[in-house]
Amino acid sequence: xxxxxxxxxxxxxxxxxxxxxxxxxxxxxxxxxxxxxxxxxxxxxxxxxxxxxxxxxxxxxxxxxxxxxxxxxxxxxxxxxxxxxxxxxxxxxxxxxxxxxxxxxxxxxxxxxxxxxxxxxxxxxxxxxxxxxxxxxxxxxxxxxxxxxxxxxxxxxxxxxxxxxxxxxxxxxxxxxxxxxxxxxxxxxxxxxxxxxxxxxxxxxxxxxxxxxxxxxxxxxxxxxxxxxxxxxxxxxxxxxxxxxxxxxxxxxxxxxxxxxxxxxxxxxxxxxxxxxxxxxxxxxxxxxxxxxxxxxxxxxxxxxxxxxxxxxxxxxxxxxxxxxxxxxxxxxxxxxxxxxxxxxxxxxxxxxxxxxxxxxxxxxxxxxxxxxxxxxxxxxxxxxxxxxxxxxxxxxxxxxxxxxxxxxxxxx
Amino acid sequence: xxxxxxxxxxxxxxxxxxxxxxxxxxxxxxxxxxxxxxxxxxxxxxxxxxxxxxxxxxxxxxxxxxxxxxxxxxxxxxxxxxxxxxxxxxxxxxxxxxxxxxxxxxxxxxxxxxxxxxxxxxxxxxxxxxxxxxxxxxxxxxxxxxxxxxxxxxxxxxxxxxxxxxxxxxxxxxxxxxxxxxxxxxxxxxxxxxxxxxxxxxxxxxxxxxxxxxxxxxxxxxxxxxxxxxxxxxxxxxxxxxxxxxxxxxxxxxxxxxxxxxxxxxxxxxxxxxxxxxxxxxxxxxxxxxxxxxxxxxxxxxxxxxxxxxxxxxxxxxxxxxxxxxxxxxxxxxxxxxxxxxxxxxxxxxxxxxxxxxxxxxxxxxxxxxxxxxxxxxxxxxxxxxxxxxxxxxxxxxxxxxxxxxxxxxxxx
Numbered sequence: 001x002x003x004x005x006x007x008x009x010x011x012x013x014x015x016x017x018x019x020x021x022x023x024x025x026x027x028x029x030x031x032x033x034x035x036x037x038x039x040x041x042x043x044x045x046x047x048x049x050x051x052x053x054x055x056x057x058x059x060x061x062x063x064x065x066x067x068x069x070x071x072x073x074x075x076x077x078x079x080x081x082x083x084x085x086x087x088x089x090x091x092x093x094x095x096x097x098x099x100x101x102x103x104x105x106x107x108x109x110x111x112x113x114x115x116x117x118x119x120x121x122x123x124x125x126x127x128x129x130x131x132x133x134x135x136x137x138x139x140x141x142x143x144x145x146x147x148x149x150x151x152x153x154x155x156x157x158x159x160x161x162x163x164x165x166x167x168x169x170x171x172x173x174x175x176x177x178x179x180x181x182x183x184x185x186x187x188x189x190x191x192x193x194x195x196x197x198x199x200x201x202x203x204x205x206x207x208x209x210x211x212x213x214x215x216x217x218x219x220x221x222x223x224x225x226x227x228x229x230x231x232x233x234x235x236x237x238x239x240x241x242x243x244x245x246x247x248x249x250x251x252x253x254x255x256x257x258x259x260x261x262x263x264x265x266x267x268x269x270x271x272x273x274x275x276x277x278x279x280x281x282x283x284x285x286x287x288x289x290x291x292x293x294x295x296x297x298x299x300x301x302x303x304x305x306x307x308x309x310x311x312x313x314x315x316x317x318x319x320x321x322x323x324x325x326x327x328x329x330x331x332x333x334x335x336x337x338x339x340x341x342x343x344x345x346x347x348x349x350x351x352x353x354x355x356x357x358x359x360x361x362x363x364x365x366x367x368x369x370x371x372x373x374x375x376x377x378x379x380x381x382x383x384x385x386x387x388x389x390x391x392x393x394x395x396x397x398x399x400x401x402x403x404x405x406x407x408x409x410x411x412x413x
Numbered sequence: 414x415x416x417x418x419x420x421x422x423x424x425x426x427x428x429x430x431x432x433x434x435x436x437x438x439x440x441x442x443x444x445x446x447x448x449x450x451x452x453x454x455x456x457x458x459x460x461x462x463x464x465x466x467x468x469x470x471x472x473x474x475x476x477x478x479x480x481x482x483x484x485x486x487x488x489x490x491x492x493x494x495x496x497x498x499x500x501x502x503x504x505x506x507x508x509x510x511x512x513x514x515x516x517x518x519x520x521x522x523x524x525x526x527x528x529x530x531x532x533x534x535x536x537x538x539x540x541x542x543x544x545x546x547x548x549x550x551x552x553x554x555x556x557x558x559x560x561x562x563x564x565x566x567x568x569x570x571x572x573x574x575x576x577x578x579x580x581x582x583x584x585x586x587x588x589x590x591x592x593x594x595x596x597x598x599x600x601x602x603x604x605x606x607x608x609x610x611x612x613x614x615x616x617x618x619x620x621x622x623x624x625x626x627x628x629x630x631x632x633x634x635x636x637x638x639x640x641x642x643x644x645x646x647x648x649x650x651x652x653x654x655x656x657x658x659x660x661x662x663x664x665x666x667x668x669x670x671x672x673x674x675x676x677x678x679x680x681x682x683x684x685x686x687x688x689x690x691x692x693x694x695x696x697x698x699x700x701x702x703x704x705x706x707x708x709x710x711x712x713x714x715x716x717x718x719x720x721x722x723x724x725x726x727x728x729x730x731x732x733x734x735x736x737x738x739x740x741x742x743x744x745x746x747x748x749x750x751x752x753x754x755x756x757x758x759x760x761x762x763x764x765x766x767x768x769x770x771x772x773x774x775x776x777x778x779x780x781x782x783x784x785x786x787x788x789x790x791x792x793x794x795x796x797x798x799x800x801x802x803x804x805x806x807x808x809x810x811x812x813x814x815x816x817x818x819x820x821x822x823x824x825x826x
Binding site (some may be wrong): 001007014041251279 | 414416419421422423424427428429430439451452454455456457459460463466467470471473474475476477478479511512514518522523524525526528540543545548555583617619644646647655659660661662663664670672673676680681682683684685686687688689690691692695822
């Protein structure tokens with residue numbers, strides 16, 4: 001049977017990110033990968049989790065169907081967790097999702113008509129672009145996603161304001177990762193957070209605040225979430241256990257006004273009925289024993305050491321006249337700019353094979369492939385401290401070699 | 414903030430099934446629920462699962478991100494499992510999904526343009542209708558789903574053939590639960606399976622074969638899956654661990670030609686990235702130790718006793734001039750027909766409160782609410798044997814009382 005005429009128009013908007021190819025290349029033996037965004041498996045609290053499996057695994061309810069909104073004990077723990085972080089929500093404003101990815105997918109499905117525009121930071125998390133395109137795009141050429149630039153203080157809200165003044169229709173929502181942005185590694189300042197909320201009020205749009213990294217902070221000097229400053233239900237907040245505990249459970253959560261939450265729940269009935277009960281029950285027990293806050297403290301110290309090792313290696317090996325980099329206060333990534341070099345030259349498959357180090361080229365995080373050409377994302381959560389040192393050294397060498405070749409016009413991936 | 418103008422047109426096609434209200438009513442104390450479709454939690458093999466948690470829980474990889482297609486050891490076990498059941502597939506024709514619900518959602522997204530028609534059995538599984546509507550409906554009024562009646566031998570393929578002859582465009586796919594149909598409890602005969610395949614070839618459509626109950630059989634006299642007879646990649650096969658092990662892991666799988674499987678994987682990247690690793694690893698280990706086949710044998714005996722208890726009680730309490738029922742050879746449900754009674758009278762909230770027994774009225778499983786009015790679905794997997802006995806007794810009483818009232822014109826739910 002030939003299925004080529006069977007696929008929907010919509011399905012043609014789906015495409016696998018080329019980051020996946022890079023991640024494949026990075027798996028080759030001998031390659032140090034600074035490309036991915038995985039937590040270090042050494043952080044998984046196996047001993048405590050085994051204690052919890054031993055308890056939770058005996059309960060019949062963890063193997064049964066559950067309600068779509070999420071496992072009740074987990075949702076109750078989450079309300080307390082959020083309250084401590086300045087986010088007051090009720091049970092009917094909280095829904096457990098299968099990864100934040102599902103939250104993003106559901107929001108795109110619920111909010112975007114074809115032709116509706118979503119604003120995103122530029123660069124941004126690639127995984128968010130796919131659902132936004134899938135449901136919002138007018139056509140293959142008109143994706144209806146627009147980028148607002150970021151700088152060292154996060155999204156440039158002045159550019160946003162200027163844009164809002166000019167357009168006839170404001171976006172349905174502005175998607176932001178304000179805290180330890182992916183890929184930028186930066187934090188949106190408190191003033192900009194406030195201004196974003198003011199603009200949302202003035203122009204009547206919603207803010208989708210994606211906060212996977214907020215807990216992985218190396219300083220107390222980080223502004224509160226935008227959601228915690230929201231008095232009128234403008235902010236839809238996405239949190240996840242993927243970075244603060246373990247991604248393999250696929251347990252995340254969305255906090256939103258009741259009318260949005262109800263719709264997410266109905267869409268989730270159609271999508272997967274509910275998130276796996278077992279993982280939710282393990283996390284609920286992990287939280288109720290007080291393990292999560294302890295674990296977060298541990299992660300902050302653990303990843304701070306890696307961040308320090310990375311910055312130290314960059315300091316040693318990078319030519320400061322050529323390479324500039326963000327000094328992240330948290331999260332998993334830094335973002336580098338290489339003067340006079342298309343970073344595809346040091347990140348394509350042949351470069352990975354040659355230099356034995358992998359990063360993600362900046363262009364991967366932009367809406368058009370001719371932006372961010374001098375930029376790249378560097379991950380420090382997954383490699384060991386030794387690998388960070390050697391990886392940066394190799395990267396510095398690759399930059400030097402490719403810059404000295406001087407021919408950056410034709411780019412091989 | 415008022416979100417009422419923010420929701421997409423598409424989102425208005427999403428609605429919660431009224432089965433959910435009945436299931437809520439059925440939770441009241443003292444009510445025996447024959448309404449749900451849950452496995453009996455006493456079947457969950459806790460002891461074996463604890464052994465497996467003790468092994469699997471120590472592996473770091475089960476807490477980490479995994480590939481979208483599914484946990485490799487599980488996929489390898491599944492190929493062997495399917496091979497034993499006459500389905501030969503390769504790794505690139507198999508994808509793990511977050512429940513079969515996700516498989517259905519993904520197929521609807523990938524295959525249905527607005528206005529494309531899907532055929533379903535009539536009555537059918539309500540959870541399938543939501544994604545089909547969401548992506549295929551032309552408007553709120555034109556849902557583009559058409560029903561093919563079933564009888565004691567499953568889908569009436571002669572009616573299907575007649576319909577196909579008349580229509581200009583064949584459907585994109587025909588959705589069927591051929592083995593122990595939900596809600597009908599019937600099995601599609603082997604001749605009809607073959608004819609369905611022939612029609613699919615002749616009119617060039619695909620068959621979506623949903624097989625959640627196939628392993629729960631009480632006789633060897635059950636025809637092989639349609640997929641196992643498919644030589645040209647027409648059948649997209651959905652299997653799940655929800656009934657043959659435990660629904661709480663949300664682990665299911667789709668077997669389809671490579672080009673479909675690839676698209677499902679890309680759509681899944683946008684939907685939830687991957688199914689929870691932990692549950693997949695537990696099931697893989699459960700299978701590799703040979704526990705699954707043992708467990709399936711146990712389930713067949715276990716649920717056969719319940720089926721027998723139900724049929725026995727029906728034999729004792731039902732007036733055979735008034736009530737007819739299917740004698741299921743497997744699965745979780747039987748389907749009854751009550752002469753001269755709208756089954757809403759015995760299944761609405763007030764009836765549940767009065768008679769202390771809950772079933773799902775037939776109308777819930779049809780595309781329009783004026784069909785199946787004399788029918789109802791009765792579950793026997795979840796109630797205990799005593800509850801089955803008492804439940805049927807109460808149901809017989811309810812039928813007698815409501816029929817004798819004679820006024821079935823106004824139906825209160």
